Amino acid sequence: MNQTLPPSSVIEALLAELGPLAVLAGDDVPVRNHNDYSGLQASPPLAVVRPANTAGVAAAMRICHEHGVAVVPQGGLTGLCGGARAPAGQVALSLERMVGIEEIDSAAATMTVLAGTPLETIQLAATAAGFFCPLDLGARGSCAIGGNLSTNAGGNRVIRYGMAREMVLGIEVVLPNGIVVTSLNKMIKNNAGFDLKHLFIGSEGTLGIITRVVLRMFPKPASAMVAICAAKDYGNVLTLLNSARQNLGPLLSAFEVMWPDYWQFATTQAPGVSNPLKGDNTAYGAYVLVEALGTDPVHDAQRFESWLGGLLESGVVPNAALAQSLADGRAFWSIRDASGELHPLWPSHLAFDIGLPVACMDDYARRCREVLQARIPSVQALFYGHIGDGNLHIIVYQPGAAEQPKALVDGIVYGLVREYGGTVSAEHGIGTLKRQWLGHARSPEEIELMRVIKKALDPQALLNPGKVI
Amino acid sequence: MNQTLPPSSVIEALLAELGPLAVLAGDDVPVRNHNDYSGLQASPPLAVVRPANTAGVAAAMRICHEHGVAVVPQGGLTGLCGGARAPAGQVALSLERMVGIEEIDSAAATMTVLAGTPLETIQLAATAAGFFCPLDLGARGSCAIGGNLSTNAGGNRVIRYGMAREMVLGIEVVLPNGIVVTSLNKMIKNNAGFDLKHLFIGSEGTLGIITRVVLRMFPKPASAMVAICAAKDYGNVLTLLNSARQNLGPLLSAFEVMWPDYWQFATTQAPGVSNPLKGDNTAYGAYVLVEALGTDPVHDAQRFESWLGGLLESGVVPNAALAQSLADGRAFWSIRDASGELHPLWPSHLAFDIGLPVACMDDYARRCREVLQARIPSVQALFYGHIGDGNLHIIVYQPGAAEQPKALVDGIVYGLVREYGGTVSAEHGIGTLKRQWLGHARSPEEIELMRVIKKALDPQALLNPGKVI
Numbered sequence: 001m002n003q004t005l006p007p008s009s010v011i012e013a014l015l016a017e018l019g020p021l022a023v024l025a026g027d028d029v030p031v032r033n034h035n036d037y038s039g040l041q042a043s044p045p046l047a048v049v050r051p052a053n054t055a056g057v058a059a060a061m062r063i064c065h066e067h068g069v070a071v072v073p074q075g076g077l078t079g080l081c082g083g084a085r086a087p088a089g090q091v092a093l094s095l096e097r098m099v100g101i102e103e104i105d106s107a108a109a110t111m112t113v114l115a116g117t118p119l120e121t122i123q124l125a126a127t128a129a130g131f132f133c134p135l136d137l138g139a140r141g142s143c144a145i146g147g148n149l150s151t152n153a154g155g156n157r158v159i160r161y162g163m164a165r166e167m168v169l170g171i172e173v174v175l176p177n178g179i180v181v182t183s184l185n186k187m188i189k190n191n192a193g194f195d196l197k198h199l200f201i202g203s204e205g206t207l208g209i210i211t212r213v214v215l216r217m218f219p220k221p222a223s224a225m226v227a228i229c230a231a232k233d234y235g236n237v238l239t240l241l242n243s244a245r246q247n248l249g250p251l252l253s254a255f256e257v258m259w260p261d262y263w264q265f266a267t268t269q270a271p272g273v274s275n276p277l278k279g280d281n282t283a284y285g286a287y288v289l290v291e292a293l294g295t296d297p298v299h300d301a302q303r304f305e306s307w308l309g310g311l312l313e314s315g316v317v318p319n320a321a322l323a324q325s326l327a328d329g330r331a332f333w334s335i336r337d338a339s340g341e342l343h344p345l346w347p348s349h350l351a352f353d354i355g356l357p358v359a360c361m362d363d364y365a366r367r368c369r370e371v372l373q374a375r376i377p378s379v380q381a382l383f384y385g386h387i388g389d390g391n392l393h394i395i396v397y398q399p400g401a402a403e404q405p406k407a408l409v410d411g412i413v414y415g416l417v418r419e420y421g422g423t424v425s426a427e428h429g430i431g432t433l434k435r436q437w438l439g440h441a442r443s444p445e446e447i448e449l450m451r452v453i454k455k456a457l458d459p460q461a462l463l464n465p466g467k468v469i
Numbered sequence: 470m471n472q473t474l475p476p477s478s479v480i481e482a483l484l485a486e487l488g489p490l491a492v493l494a495g496d497d498v499p500v501r502n503h504n505d506y507s508g509l510q511a512s513p514p515l516a517v518v519r520p521a522n523t524a525g526v527a528a529a530m531r532i533c534h535e536h537g538v539a540v541v542p543q544g545g546l547t548g549l550c551g552g553a554r555a556p557a558g559q560v561a562l563s564l565e566r567m568v569g570i571e572e573i574d575s576a577a578a579t580m581t582v583l584a585g586t587p588l589e590t591i592q593l594a595a596t597a598a599g600f601f602c603p604l605d606l607g608a609r610g611s612c613a614i615g616g617n618l619s620t621n622a623g624g625n626r627v628i629r630y631g632m633a634r635e636m637v638l639g640i641e642v643v644l645p646n647g648i649v650v651t652s653l654n655k656m657i658k659n660n661a662g663f664d665l666k667h668l669f670i671g672s673e674g675t676l677g678i679i680t681r682v683v684l685r686m687f688p689k690p691a692s693a694m695v696a697i698c699a700a701k702d703y704g705n706v707l708t709l710l711n712s713a714r715q716n717l718g719p720l721l722s723a724f725e726v727m728w729p730d731y732w733q734f735a736t737t738q739a740p741g742v743s744n745p746l747k748g749d750n751t752a753y754g755a756y757v758l759v760e761a762l763g764t765d766p767v768h769d770a771q772r773f774e775s776w777l778g779g780l781l782e783s784g785v786v787p788n789a790a791l792a793q794s795l796a797d798g799r800a801f802w803s804i805r806d807a808s809g810e811l812h813p814l815w816p817s818h819l820a821f822d823i824g825l826p827v828a829c830m831d832d833y834a835r836r837c838r839e840v841l842q843a844r845i846p847s848v849q850a851l852f853y854g855h856i857g858d859g860n861l862h863i864i865v866y867q868p869g870a871a872e873q874p875k876a877l878v879d880g881i882v883y884g885l886v887r888e889y890g891g892t893v894s895a896e897h898g899i900g901t902l903k904r905q906w907l908g909h910a911r912s913p914e915e916i917e918l919m920r921v922i923k924k925a926l927d928p929q930a931l932l933n934p935g936k937v938i
Contacts, residue, residue: 107707107828108859109714130715154658160719163658166635181914187824187859189623189632189895191671192903192910193937194919198667202660219714238576245578245688246599249764250629250719295718299768355656359576390577390656426658434661441661445650449926450663456925468662 007089010067011047014091017059022050022097033074033092037139038082038433045072045086050094054172054180054211057093061209061463062178064091070462071176073205075116075147078139080353081431083151083204083467090465093209095146101125102212108186109217110169115146115210122215131217134161138340146210152202154427159388160253160293161218163427164201170214171197176207176458184214199453204429206464207457221253221293225304226329228276229311230319233285234362239316241358241388244290247307251300254291255388256336259365262382262395263287263335269345270338274331276321284319286362288387289336291329339384342395346380348404349397352413355390355426364420365392371412372396376405391426414440430468438469476558479536480516483560486528491566493517502543502561506608507551507902514541514555519563523641523649523680526562530678530932531647533560539931540645542674544585544616547608549822550900552620552673552936559934562678564615570594571681577655578686579638584615584679591684600686603630607809615679621671623896628857629722629762630687632896633670639683640666645676645927653683668922673898675933676926690722690762694773695798697745698780699788702754703831708785710827710857713759716776720769723760724857725805728834731851731864732756732804738814739807743800745790753788755831757856758805760798808853808864815849817873818866821882824859824895833889834861840881841865845874860895883909899937907938 014023024030025047034042046069049060064071072086074094086092095116103112109131113122119133120140126133135148137155147153149171153164161167170185183196200208231237237257244252258266264282267275275281294300304322311317323329342349356364365383372379376398385392396409414424418440425434425441438447450469454461483492493499494516503511515538518529533540541555543563555561564585572581578600582591588602589609595602604617606624616622618640622633630636639654652665669677700706706726713721727735733751736744744750763769773791780786792798811818825833834852841848845867854861865878883893887909894903894910907916919938923930 105826105828106711108826152660152664154660158658162635165664166631175918179914179917181918182912183915185892186826186890187892187895189627189824189855189858189860190892190910191621191623191894191896191898192892193899193907193916194672194676194922195621195634195667195670196915196918198664199922201664203663207663219718221718242575247764249688249690295716296772299772303765303768355658357574357577357655359574386658389658391658421655423654423656423659423661425660426656427660429660430662438662441659443651445648446652446665447662448648449644449650449665452925453663453668453922456921 007046010064010069010091013063013067014047014049014060017063018049018051018056022052022056024048032077033094036077036079036082036084038080038085038431040082040085040433043085043087045092046089048092048094050097052097054174057174057209057211058178058180060093061174061176065177065460065462068460068462070465072464073150073209075144075150076118076139076142078143079147079151079431080428081425081433083429083431083464084147085432087466095144098211104129105186110186111215111217112184113145113213113215115213116144119143119145119148126217127220129217130220132220133215134218135164135167145213149201149210149213150203150205151429154386154389154391156256156386157253158386159255160250165198167216168197168201168213169216171200171210172212173200173208173210176463181208184212186214204431204464204468206454206468208463219295221295223294223297223300224329225292225301226323226332227290227308228321228332228335229288229290229317230277230281230284231286231288231316232318236316237286237288237387238359240288240311243311243316248292248304251292251294253293254289255386256289257385257387258287258336259383260284260286262384265382266335266338270341273334273338276332277319279319281319289332336384339393339395346397349395350404350406350409352394353426353428354392354394354413354417355423356392356417356420357422358387358390360420361387361392364416364422368394368413368416372409375408375412410437417441432467435468476515479533479538479560482532482536483516483518483529486532487518487520487525491519491521491525501546502563505546505548505551505553507549507554507900509551509554509902512554512556514561515558517561517563519566521566523643526643526678526680527647527649529562530643530645534646534929534931537929537931539934541933542619542678544613544619545587545608545611547612548616548620548900549897550902552898552900552933553616554901556935564613567680573598574655579655580684580686581653582614582682582684584682585613588612588614588617595686596689598686599689601689602684603687604633604636614682618670618679618682619672619674620898623858623860625725625855626722627855628724629719634667636685637666637670637682638685640669640679641681642669642677642679645932650677653681655683673900673933673937675923675937677932688764690764692763692766692769693798694761694763694770695792695801696759696777697790697801697804698757698759698786699746699750699753700755700757700785701787705785706755706757706856707828709757709780712780712785717761717773720761720763722762723758724855725758726854726856727756727805728852729753729755731853734851735804735807739810742803742807745801746788748788750788758801805853808862811864815866818864819873819875819878821863822895822897823861823863823882823886824892825861825886825889826891827856827859829889830856830861833885833891837863837882837885841878844877844881879906886910901936904937
């Protein structure tokens with residue numbers, strides 16, 4: 001490390017090693033590499049390096065390491081917490097040229113891909129091979145699989161298929177010092193020493209740069225059943241959840257709860273969304289989208305319908321709508337996805353991605369709403385989320401405010417998270433935006449252990465410094 | 470650390486802190502604490518410490534750390550690779566008094582247990598609460614959950630539920646320096662910083678001692694279908710596997726392949742095992758036990774039968790037997806479990822637990838058998854395993870040999886593992902027995918990274934030294 005070298009020195013070394021196509025500096029850095037989706041202020045990096053292969057990533061890391069220059073890995077730049085934003089003076093290392101499916105192994109049901117490959121490309125390749133890639137999120141067209149793993153992405157089907165972490169069998173990673181660790185395991189069972197991949201998955205590019213991935217593929221579902229169920233109160237939501245677990249078993253693929261505030265917003269204000277429930281349905285305590293994916297179109301649908309009929313008869317579900325077509329199913333999902341339509345209506349609204357033990361979610365929502373209303377005049381707050389996974393989303397907006405009261409709302413939302421033993425990030429990660437709140441979800445001993453690991457792998461703090469911890 | 474203190478000094482300090490019930494030294498160390506199930510020579514530890522709670526584990530670790538005395542964690546002592554065996558001069562730290570279910574959370578579908586709790590106690594508690602604990606292995610009555618996690622136990626239902634790792638949401642762990650890291654997360658989604666639990670799961674007690682665990686519980690299956698299918702060759706086994714994945718989907722819970730050598734042994738020599746296949750069935754290339762677990766006894770059985778009927782009709786499966794009762798199902802499983810009956814027939818036989826990419830398993834088995842037969846006169850070799858998970862078990866025996874040719878067979882089996890990109894341990898772990906073969910399954914860079922992590926967490930190498938790496 002030589003801190004006294006001028007910035008031009010590292011750029012020259014990178015150019016000499018990787019060539020002009022791979023190294024853009026100064027005004028040549030594309031605007032897209034100035035930021036991610038976090039809403040933080042844009043920040044042009046010293047340079048952006050775009051290696052064509054793992055050897056190029058390793059060379060770039062080695063050079064930056066030798067020059068004492070910090071590196072920020074970049075994928076599809078769709079992260080929401082600032083993890084891929086490079087502060088001034090740091091080098092952005094983009095995986096955008098490392099795109100492609102390297103191998104599909106039908107017997108092992110695995111796919112080996114380069115880390116810059118967009119998620120949607122992977123989904124389509126799995127489908128073309130007769131399999132299914134269950135990882136799915138709104139940014140599928142632009143997010144890269146390396147970033148999905150770095151943030152351990154979640155999405156709508158975690159209740160059935162798990163987080164991104166659960167879909168990975170092997171990775172290749174470049175360490176801060178430029179060493180390449182190739183661990184492209186294709187076996188579900190491999191207990192030969194520590195399982196290194198989990199160290200890099202979910203650590204937001206602070207311990208190494210993921211360059212290749214072995215993903216599991218799953219059987220393609222042949223049937224999809226979707227229903228919207230109303231419930232009197234949260235107690236009945238939990239009864240419904242247990243019934244769904246027990247009766248739909250491993251077919252249960254989504255259990256999305258919407259509190260009345262969210263339901264009213266989505267069905268009356270969101271463009272293109274209609275209310276599928278008949279009769280007056282403004283008085284329920286919660287609304288649930290239940291989805292099951294099966295392998296037998298005829299029998300699965302019959303069973304789903306008869307299960308739902310039983311719940312209507314017993315009163316656990318006083319009102320429900322069952323999708324009769326793919327179009328119905330899409331329409332039901334559009335209610336749940338209406339949160340994406342909020343930007344024009346509520347510009348700069350605050351959005352949260354917290355986790356809570358399932359049993360106390362409604363209690364949390366009630367108290368959070370009360371405190372927000374007591375402290376912020378005319379505040380709007382919407383609650384919804386993947387309840388079966390312990391994940392609650394919250395949207396907060398103060399109409400007419402010159403600036404949204406972010407610090408105040410952060411304090412209220414994350415203060416209560418600590419009280420209920422929840423987490424400040426269920427799926428989006430920590431990045432820089434939530435770093436000050438990490439102590440609300442993790443103990444001092446947990447954070448100290450993260451620091452010990454960070455220091456062991458990156459003693460000079462040159463890989464994505466200032467992120468997570 | 471004070472290496473010059475006599476051994477009595479650490480024992481006195483442990484006694485003073487933990488009391489005589491928790492510390493047994495010298496001849497008072499029970500014989501059971503001298504060894505695990507690895508078959509290595511018994512070795513009495515300096516002392517065995519049996520704390521009653523996490524604080525006691527932390528105190529014991531702190532004292533041993535201060536005295537520079539190495540500690541070996543012990544659970545149910547059913548491990549097969551020597552990971553829980555304490556060499557002379559080391560202290561065994563047994564979790565045997567830390568037994569019990571602390572909490573069952575039905576809404577979250579989780580259970581919090583002490584690490585010394587036997588697996589079977591956990592299975593029964595899950596069942597009593599209306600849930601299912603899918604982790605299962607032969608040693609269920611005596612193995613402890615802490616040991617199951619330390620070795621990332623597998624078992625028969627990994628194809629559906631994953632390894633032990635996948636069933637864990639949170640852990641509490643005591644670090645080598647006595648610091649307690651409590652991370653008893655109950656949420657499926659929690660992306661607040663590095664996921665620390667995966668560092669300790671599967672690292673065989675070399676990085677920390679697991680003291681408490683939050684386990685996921687699953688819906689109780691309401692139907693079980695079991696069949697034995699013959700296949701002409703391994704190509705047809707792969708066709709059957711893909712058909713099972715596609716048609717049974719997430720209900721598929723076991724796919725156990727037995728090569729003809731194993732099948733002949735089990736159905737003709739193992740006591741109490743009968744052959745359920747009609748007609749001459751000695752000429753097939755493989756035999757498969759397929760199991761599915763569902764939620765609807767009537768429809769699931771019909772579907773399973775009709776799926777199997779289609780395979781018989783198409784010729785993929787030329788011969789099959791479908792269990793008509795629970796007793797039938799148990800009888801079919803007894804063929805697969807007959808390997809446990811080998812000890813009286815083939816004393817001191819050699820047993821292997823390797824992993825291979827699914828596509829090349831038959832090729833591996835054929836070549837391994839050829840080399841064994843060429844180099845070891847009258848050798849017997851049986852091949853069987855959890856093929857859907859990439860896990861192959863091998864049993865090797867030379868009748869009449871004064872001592873089984875372990876070094877020679879190890880070299881043949883693990884040499885071919887390296888060639889095929891497999892692993893030397895699919896589920897049993899490395900311990901001391903397979904340490905010399907770790908380099909056949911992991912690259913120098915992977916092993917070096919393991920060392921970096923070990924050194925960061927245990928710089929004095931006082932926790933389970935000499936195990937894994």
